[in-house]
Amino acid sequence: KEKKAIFSVHGMTCSSCVGIIESFVSNVEGVISIQVALLQETAEVKFNPLILSEDDIAEQISMVGFEAKHLV
Ligand code: 9UX
Numbered sequence: 001k002e003k004k005a006i007f008s009v010h011g012m013t014c015s016s017c018v019g020i021i022e023s024f025v026s027n028v029e030g031v032i033s034i035q036v037a038l039l040q041e042t043a044e045v046k047f048n049p050l051i052l053s054e055d056d057i058a059e060q061i062s063m064v065g066f067e068a069k070h071l072v
Pocket residue numbers: 012013014015016017018020
């Protein structure tokens with residue numbers, strides 16, 4: 001079953017940062033969708049919890065250079 005999680009994402013300084021994160025993370029195995037909000041500094045991710053965890057997703061966001069923490 002699909003799960004949804006919200007992350008804080010810090011370090012985004014222009015709108016292209018959103019695209020960088022969304023295109024990278026949406027291609028990660030187990031991620032169904034990601035929507036990043038620049039002004040709110042958050043990301044909402046739908047994913048398959050059998051394939052990856054919230055912490056795995058935060059780690060993947062960090063891979064492209066942004067500090068991410070699982071909030072809810
Ligand atoms: Mo804009 Mo973001 O020049 O990584 S794309 S700051």
